[in-house]
Amino acid sequence: MIRTKTFSRLATVIATLSVLGLSCGGDKRDVPVPAFNGERAFDYIEKQVSFGPRIPGTENSQKCREYLIDFFDSLGASVDTMAFMHTDKTTGKEILMINVLASFEGTDTEDPKRYLLAAHYDSRPRAEYDPDSTKRQDWIAGANDGASGVAVLMELGNLISQHKPRAGIDMVLLDGEDYGPPGRLDEYFLGAKDMIKRNIADKYYFALVIDMIGDSDLRVFREEFSNRYSPQITDWVWAVAAELGETAFVDSVGYAIHDDHLSFMTVKLQSTVIIDFNYPYWHTTHDTPDKCSPQSLKSVGRVVSTFLYRL
Numbered sequence: 001m002i003r004t005k006t007f008s009r010l011a012t013v014i015a016t017l018s019v020l021g022l023s024c025g026g027d028k029r030d031v032p033v034p035a036f037n038g039e040r041a042f043d044y045i046e047k048q049v050s051f052g053p054r055i056p057g058t059e060n061s062q063k064c065r066e067y068l069i070d071f072f073d074s075l076g077a078s079v080d081t082m083a084f085m086h087t088d089k090t091t092g093k094e095i096l097m098i099n100v101l102a103s104f105e106g107t108d109t110e111d112p113k114r115y116l117l118a119a120h121y122d123s124r125p126r127a128e129y130d131p132d133s134t135k136r137q138d139w140i141a142g143a144n145d146g147a148s149g150v151a152v153l154m155e156l157g158n159l160i161s162q163h164k165p166r167a168g169i170d171m172v173l174l175d176g177e178d179y180g181p182p183g184r185l186d187e188y189f190l191g192a193k194d195m196i197k198r199n200i201a202d203k204y205y206f207a208l209v210i211d212m213i214g215d216s217d218l219r220v221f222r223e224e225f226s227n228r229y230s231p232q233i234t235d236w237v238w239a240v241a242a243e244l245g246e247t248a249f250v251d252s253v254g255y256a257i258h259d260d261h262l263s264f265m266t267v268k269l270q271s272t273v274i275i276d277f278n279y280p281y282w283h284t285t286h287d288t289p290d291k292c293s294p295q296s297l298k299s300v301g302r303v304v305s306t307f308l309y310r311l
C-alpha cells in the first residue's frame with residue numbers, strides 16, 4: 001500500500017455509491033461469536049514467513065499459495081484460483097499472478113449476495129525504506145505487511161468452518177498488492193485490479209480489506225478514503241470495536257492509504273480497509289514476526305468476527 005496526502009481522481013469515479021440495506025447491533029447483539037485465537041493466528045504469520053519472500057511469480061509464492069489452498073480446502077471451503085499475467089514495466093518480464101478465493105456457505109442459503117474479506121499474500125520485493133541504504137534492494141519478510149492480514153483470515157476461517165454465520169463469506173487472498181516500485185501505482189494492487197474485472201460488484205454487499213494489523217504496538221485509525229466513501233461499514237466496524245472495548249481501534253481518521261479497497265470502490269463496491277499505518281518497519285528488512293503480537297491479531301480478529309456473525 002501507499003500513503004497519500006492528496007485525494008486521487010477516485011472521488012469522481014465513485015461519486016455514487018449505493019447505500020447498503022444493512023443494520024448492525026440491536027437484536028443481533030446476542031448472536032454468539034466463537035473465540036478468536038490470537039496465538040494460532042500468530043503461528044500463521046510465522047508459517048507464511050517461513051516460505052521466504054512471497055514475491056509474485058516465484059517458487060516461494062507458489063509454495064505459500066499451495067499451503068493456503070490446502071488450508072482453506074481442509075476447512076471445507078470451496079477454493080478457486082484466479083490467474084492473470086502482469087508485465088513488469090521495468091524488466092518487461094511476464095509474471096503469472098494468482099489470487100485465491102475461499103468461499104464459505106452461510107446458514108442463510110436464500111440470500112445470493114455475499115460478503116468479501118480480502119488480504120494480500122504477496123510480500124514486497126524491495127525494502128526501499130530500510131535504514132541501511134545497502135539493503136534497500138533486498139526483499140522484505142512481510143510479517144506485518146501481508147502475512148498478518150492473511151493470518152487473521154485463516155483464523156476467521158477456523159471459526160466460520162466450526163460455527164457457520166448467517167451470511168455467505170468469501171475470502172480472497174490477493175497476489176501482487178505490493179509489487180510496484182515507489183510511486184508507480186499502476187504496478188500495485190494487481191490482484192484486486194484483476195478481480196474487479198470479473199463482475200464482482202453485484203456479487204457482494206461490501207469488501208473488507210485487512211492489512212498491516214499485526215504490529216505489537218497496534219493503533220488502528222479510520223482510513224480517510226474508507227471513511228469518506230464507505231462510511232456505513234467504517235462506522236459499523238469502529239462501533240463494534242468500541243462496544244467490545246478494543247481500544248487499539250482509535251475512532252478518528254489517521255491517514256489516507258492507497259490499498260486494495262480503492263480498487264473495489266471503483267466498481268461501486270463499498271469497501272473499508274482496516275490498517276495500522278504507523279509501523280516503523282514498513283518496507284524495511286525489519287518487518288519480521290517479532291514486531292507482531294498475538295494480542296494485536298486477536299483485537300482485530302475479535303472485531304471482525306463479531307462484525308461477521310451479526311451480518
Ligand SMILES: [Zn+2]
Nearest residue numbers: 001124145178
Ligand atoms: Zn507494503
